[in-house]
Amino acid sequence: MIRAQGLTKRYGDFTAVDSIDFAVRRGESFGLLGPNGAGKSTTMRMIAATTRRSSGELEILGKDPNRSGPEIRAHLGVVPQEGNLDTELTCAENLYIYGRYFGLARGYLKLKVEELLAFAQLEEKRDVKVDELSGGMKRRLTIARALVNEPEVLLLDEPTTGLDPQARHILWDRLFRLREQGVTLVTTTHFMDEAEQLCERLMVMDRGRIMAEGSPQQLIREHSTREVLELRFGSQRNAEVAAAIADVGSYQEALPDRILVYAEDGEQALREILSRGFDPLTSLVRRSSLEDVFLRLTGRTLVDE
């Protein structure tokens, strides 16, 4: 469906996307996970055939976006990072007008708009101006809008950023349905839980480069241990303690507010530390997550805390 080789985007001297390679298969749910500024949106825009690449190869649906932009765009659905609906217009008008931009017939659109409103669970808001919708509703409407041309690939740039947990779950549920219908999904996110929920295969990005690629389970297996022990000793003592327990578990990360001890068996690591006479203010054993993978690969956390 999508194939990139040495894909690069420069803004002046600054390289936002630095020679990345990846491929997305038909029907797959593919994810780009990375912190703000990683180059996710820039990559998405190149895939969406809205921004030109600076160098490298890119093939979308078997075509080169530099030469076949309109043909490619006709078969893509794009949900940009910013909710950018036409706020003066109603939900139904937004969908209808967007469909007209794809050259779709009026008769077809009349039915399609109702179908999409139902999909987005916005039937009651049909004739309400977008201004008056909640964040989650706007997001669902944006996704519905991207589906108006029955795209083969749906590109979602940070679909749930800024939404409350309940709204996120409703949205994820809608995206699961699309997957079941065989739509290829490409999602960017800086939330590891979202990446785990939505993506079968992930590309971890940082500073325009790919740090790792694989399924969430694979990434965790390859780049982290099974369990993580989180310890807090208070901000003054963390560094000192970290040095003293450097041999416990496979490796440690000392963050400003806590120490993470990576081990196959977290409880055992905790017993070891306690037996050395350290008494943490709090301790917690949990399974490794993509957050740990990212921390391991870059030495930084995904979300600025």
Add this chain to the structure above:
Amino acid sequence: MRIDDVAAIAGKDLRAAWTRKGIRYGLGIFPLLSAFSLPFVVRLVIHQRPDVAPAVVEDLLRSFLFFFMIAVSSLPTAIASYALIGEKVERSLEPLLATPISVGSVLLGKMIAAVLPTLIAVWVASSVFMLLANREAASLLHQSYFPRAETWILLLALMPAAALLTVNIDILISARVADVRSAQQIAGLVVLPVSGIYVAAQLGSVQLDSAVLWIMTAAVLALDAITLWAATRVFDREEILIRWG
């Protein structure tokens, strides 16, 4: 560029513009107020100085009709500033760029959405003005003054050319400015030369006859060509995504 695409864009912008009270009133009030008040001035002049020379009244009528040029060079900005800067602020151009529509169609659609309502409003208002002015001046001139050859040049050549120039300038401004209000203020400056000509005509230093109107039209068309070329350059897919953000 496809006619359907252009129509879709223009239709959407027109619909969005129509939901704004400020734009509805602007399009209605200013032209219509002029259409009714200017003939009233003609009546006062004739009433107070029954011995006024017919030529003076003819000059007055002629420059009054030119007054509508001020509306032509300011009203498109009201719509264009929302259709361009408003969308820039809300970033609603981005999803548009993700459709197969060509940027040329987007540009043309937005231009039509700003120019068409302006011209219709001004044409209606100047027709009303001409009808009323004819009636007011009939006692003195003994015949209908409007329409004349210059009228058609003004309404069908100079006004569309001037409206287009305003929109082109709006597009150029919108690439640089980030809020609707300051864009409207800068674009408001376009009215100055037009008002200058109007005042000069009123004072008798410019004769707005056919020749002068043709020269003005030619000058405005030349400016149209230059600004249109510049507008297509700033209104390019990549340019909008990268620099308008």
